[in-house]
Amino acid sequence: MLKTYAPRLTGADLRTLIDDLHATPAEVAKFLQVTERSVWRWLSEGSAPFPVLAALWHETPTGRHTTALDVGNEVAIYRGLAGAHEKAHSQAVDTLARLLAIGDFGAANDPVLNGPPPPGGGGFAPGPRYSAQVMRAQARSISR
Numbered sequence: 001m002l003k004t005y006a007p008r009l010t011g012a013d014l015r016t017l018i019d020d021l022h023a024t025p026a027e028v029a030k031f032l033q034v035t036e037r038s039v040w041r042w043l044s045e046g047s048a049p050f051p052v053l054a055a056l057w058h059e060t061p062t063g064r065h066t067t068a069l070d071v072g073n074e075v076a077i078y079r080g081l082a083g084a085h086e087k088a089h090s091q092a093v094d095t096l097a098r099l100l101a102i103g104d105f106g107a108a109n110d111p112v113l114n115g116p117p118p119p120g121g122g123g124f125a126p127g128p129r130y131s132a133q134v135m136r137a138q139a140r141s142i143s144r
Contacts, residue, residue: 009057011047017056018043028056 009017018028025043029036032052042048057063 009053013053014042014048020060
């Protein structure tokens with residue numbers, strides 16, 4: 001969810017916002033889904049709820065421009081984060097491949113992993129088994 005920004009507005013700013021929108025109090029009331037009487041009351045008292053002021057500000061040209069900039073900045077930030085995660089993942093894969101390639105010591109307790117299930121399904125019946133030595137050879141071929 002994106003953050004919403006609106007400047008510090010007071011009820012006295014309501015008239016300015018309505019003028020910026022080139023709207024009538026009746027149009028503002030319809031947009032906000034309130035009665036026209038409420039809009040006239042806010043104008044006469046010089047006070048309006050902040051959510052009303054923020055909603056109207058976001059509809060002004062300045063508010064729309066600011067919102068578009070915020071969205072653009074969020075997109076740039078998330079693209080940068082995705083690129084950084086992709087680079088870190090690539091480096092981790094390269095490091096793992098290099099370690100597997102140089103760490104073939106032939107230990108008696110090398111892990112043995114089950115391969116894919118046999119054709120035709122039927123669960124995980126014993127299929128081809130791959131030792132750590134085979135996995136290291138595959139890692140060497142990938143890292144080249």
